[in-house]
Amino acid sequence: MSVETVKPPRFSILSDNERVLGALMLAPAVIFILALVGLPLVISIAFSLSDVTVGDTSLDFVGLENFRRVIRTPQFQRAVVDTVVFTIVALLIILVLANILAVIFTQDFHGKWLARILVILPWATPIALGTLGWLWLLDSKFSPIDYVLVQIGLLGPDTLLGPGLHLNYLGREFLAMGSVILVHVWRLTPLSAVILLAGLTSIDQELIDQAQVDGASGLRTHLQIKLPLITPIMAIASLFGFILIFTDLVVVFVLTRGGPIYYTQVLSMWSYNKGLEGGALAEGAAIALFFAPVLLVAAVLILRTVRRIEVN
Amino acid sequence: MTTFVEILALKKQFGDVKAVDGVDLSIQEGEMLVILGPSGCGKTTLMRMIAGLEIPSDGEIMIGGQQVTKLPPRARHIAMVFQSYALYPHMTVYRNIAFPLKAQGGLEKEEIDKKVRHAAGALGIESLLDRKPRQLSGGERQRVALARAMVKEPSVLLLDEPLSNLDAKLRASARDELQRFQRRLGITTIFVTHDQVEAMGLGDRIAVMLAGKVRQVGTPAEIYGESADTFVATFLGSPGMNLLEGAEHTIGFRPEHMLPVDGAKIREGTTRYIVTVDRVENLGADTLVYGSVDDGTHVVAKIASTLLFSASTGDQREFAINPAHLRYFDKETGRIIAPDAQ
Amino acid sequence: MARARIRRAGLYTAVVAFCFFFAAPFLWMIITAFKTDRDLYRAQNNPFFFNEPPTLDNLDFLFFNTNYLGFIRNSLFVGAVVVIITLLLAVPAGYSLARLAGRWGERASIGMFLIYLVPPILLFIPLFRIVVALHLNNSLWSLVVTYPTITIPFSTWLLAGFFGSIPRDLEEAAMVDGYSRFSAFVRVVLPLSVSGIIAVIVFTFTLTLHEFIYALTFVTASAQRTISVGVPVELIRGDVFFWQSLMAAAVIVAIPVGIVYSLFLSRLVAGLTMGAVKG
Secondary structure: OOOOOOOOOOOOHHHHOHHHHHHHHHHHHHHHHHHHHHHHHHHHHHHHOEOOOOOOOOOOEOOOHHHHHHHHOHHHHHHHHHHHHHHHHHHHHHHHHHHHHHHHHHOOOOOHHHHHHHHHHHHHOOHHHHHHHHHHHOOOOOOHHHHHHHHOOOOOOOOOOOOOOOOOOOOOHHHHHHHHHHHHHHHHHHHHHHHHHHHHHOOOHHHHHHHHHOOOOHHHHHHHHHHHHOHHHHHHHHHHHHHHHHOOOHHHHHHOOOOOOOOOOOHHHHHHHHHHHOOOHHHHHHHHHOHHHHHHHHHHHHHHHHHHHHHO | OOEEEEEEEEEEEEOOEEEEEEEEEEEEOOOEEEEEOOOOOOHHHHHHHHHOOOOOOEEEEEEOOEEOOOOOHHHOOEEEEOOOOOOOOOOOHHHHHHHHHHHHOOOOHHHHHHHHHHHHHHOOOHHHOOOOHHHOOHHHHHHHHHHHHHOOOOOEEEEEOOOOOOOHHHHHHHHHHHHHHHHHHOOEEEEEEOOHHHHHHHOOEEEEEEOOEEEEEEOHHHHHHOOOEHHHHHHOOOOOOEEEEOOOOEEEEOHHHOEEOOOOOOOOOOEEEEEEEEEEEEOOOEEEEEEEOOOOOEEEEEEEOOOOOOOOOOOEEEEEEOHHHOEEEOOOOOEEOOHHHO | OHHHHHHHHHHHHHHHHHHHHHHHHHHHHHHHHOOOHHHHOOOOOOOOOOOOOOOOHHHHHHHHHOOHHHHHHHHHHHHHHHHHHHHHHHHHHHHHHHHHOOOHHHHHHHHHHHHHHOOHHHHHHHHHHHHHHOOOOOOHHHHHHHOHHHHHHHHHHHHHHHHHOOOHHHHHHHHHOOOOHHHHHHHHHHHHOHHHHHHHHHHHHHHHHHOOHHHHHHOOOHHHOOHHHHHHHHOEEOOEEOHHHHHHHHHHHHHHHHHHHHHOHHHHHHHHOOOOOOO
């Protein structure tokens, strides 16, 4: 039997050498990211160490002066506290509500498909537009919420929340803070619930059957078996939510612009107000850089959690 | 021997599918009953109904004289071991075993500790109490699962294919351990499997199921030697019984009962068949001969290595079968025809 | 038995309560959109009903007296171009990370996700300077150039996960048949990836619609604004809020986008749980 001589295939440097091909396919994206993410990041640091403003574009090095100046203002402490408080309070509420919502969605009920769509709307719609709806709901003069409260007798003269007919949600310090937290909860609970639900449904059914046979009640099973098993997923959902709330500008911008006065001026809002509205680019950049250490920690935690998922 | 678990006319329907279609079964106290059948026959659904994880569509279940048909699992004094062993991966072995006791409530910490250590001791796993499931071998996991099952002193033990996930070598020793364990405790046990070798090895009695119905219940000798119908006959045995279409009945004979006329001394009065050999497999202790008889039906013969035999593809060999080993089945129903009716 | 019924009732109550909390603002927005000024601006009027007959005047105002339609046009334009750019760069990159990068491919794709998490807040000031330097400020092109910094990392990460889930055997069979790796990618993997690519298109498009900071910073001319910024900023002129038109403007975009996005949510979740969960 003769073996036909096979012509060796054309070894194209491009299509067959996988390392070269891999690098080439990855390159455009990486170059783009380096140019428009990496470079600006470097510039941001450079700005924060300079005195650049919208008017004066020369970059004179001033060291840590911007940071010092920023820390000394009363707004700094307020901004940090606001940012941290909003994030943590919102996250705690979100975790509880998302757990309840996820458990609800593990059950079957009529109209589940409709409920799914309605529940996800806050996350799925453009942030600014959804927040606008709340801007109206929380209006100082025409809030429908005020209307309901008045009707059921909780608001108005001689009532618990009175004597005025309007709770000025966005104009009073704590109500404004609460409003911002409320909108964050409204927006992120659906996403967290969906993630938790995915985690819950991925748990091996045999483990849940075993718990039932072992005599555990529904609550014990949820707390001692299910939740511990989806801890990594909850961790990722929380970290993701953390970063989204921590760095958010839109909700605060639309609702309060940082007001009243500066009581809801979170770090990102302040960075914008200072940097762009105020024109002090260097200070704006410096303020934003206070995010960096927190984000780094969050990034490390995400990586650790992912590695734990892979190990299991 | 008293009946401990009674299953009466049990049915379970999922939509149009009849997973369990009228099952009657009596399980004696202290016996190991194996429910054997191919996948999809309804054995797991049956088991889940006994456990209380599914509610029957019809019929009754009695455990220890008590009606338990609609009761949840925890009201039934049963324990169950799943195919994957279902050890809680985030808990230590100790906490796994303690879990049913904590769930049932009402026990002091010291009592729980005593019971856990007792169960662990009975299964020889005291040294593993601080480990996590992923650090254990397959055999160790089985013992932990059994310890957890026994710690609440159930009256019935349910085992859903617990050996299927073990690799072949481990399976035999795990089977041995399981049988000793059950005999020693004398607990009423129901074991579900699709592996007929496992069933024959373990069961005091075997219930063979197909398509939601029990085809036969009996000792291993009974269901193997006196199979009630063609399904049981072909399902049991490796390979299963050969079936030929005779004039009036279906004739069946097991591969190991086919003796090559050449290699052995054959008595008079045996039934003879000429087989055209297709393929020969030498398995060491046995040789399998695949071929066909004159009407084209495929048959398999199993010849012990103690007999001298050799053949190649295309050869024709004559085989003899002791008439006592022939079985006759009704052509339509497949059910066996009693010898005196033949 | 009765316990089961109470449980059931509790379940439905909870479902209704949650649906109400999440969807009610949209309901309000729709109702408000059709209210007359007289109806709306009387505090004693019930805000949930039409005390005067509903009107289309606000929609009229929205479409013909504001730049709203322009905003929509701008958003669609930016979205479309960004989708194209993103696909061109992220699809090969995602494949590269999934198949060609070996062991560090998975780390790199998580790295991509982390880059996505770098908040625009950190970058918007320097990007603003870059945009000005390129004379792109007040042009939609400034957004076209900067949005991919968000969409490319996200899409690369999502696609890397998606391509990774396609069995290798198919490409390897093609390569044994004589195709190069790249050919196998184009002929075998891409056709199988249609659903993943559609998901990426949907997410990229919605990411551009959601984006606020860059749109706010780089584009100040009203005619050039996108929906996300145009609606909250332009329709509030000084202290006068054209509430009804505002609500209409928001709802018209919010609900369709919301519904489409929700259809593709499971793919996002699969990615976010890092494949620890099967979609």
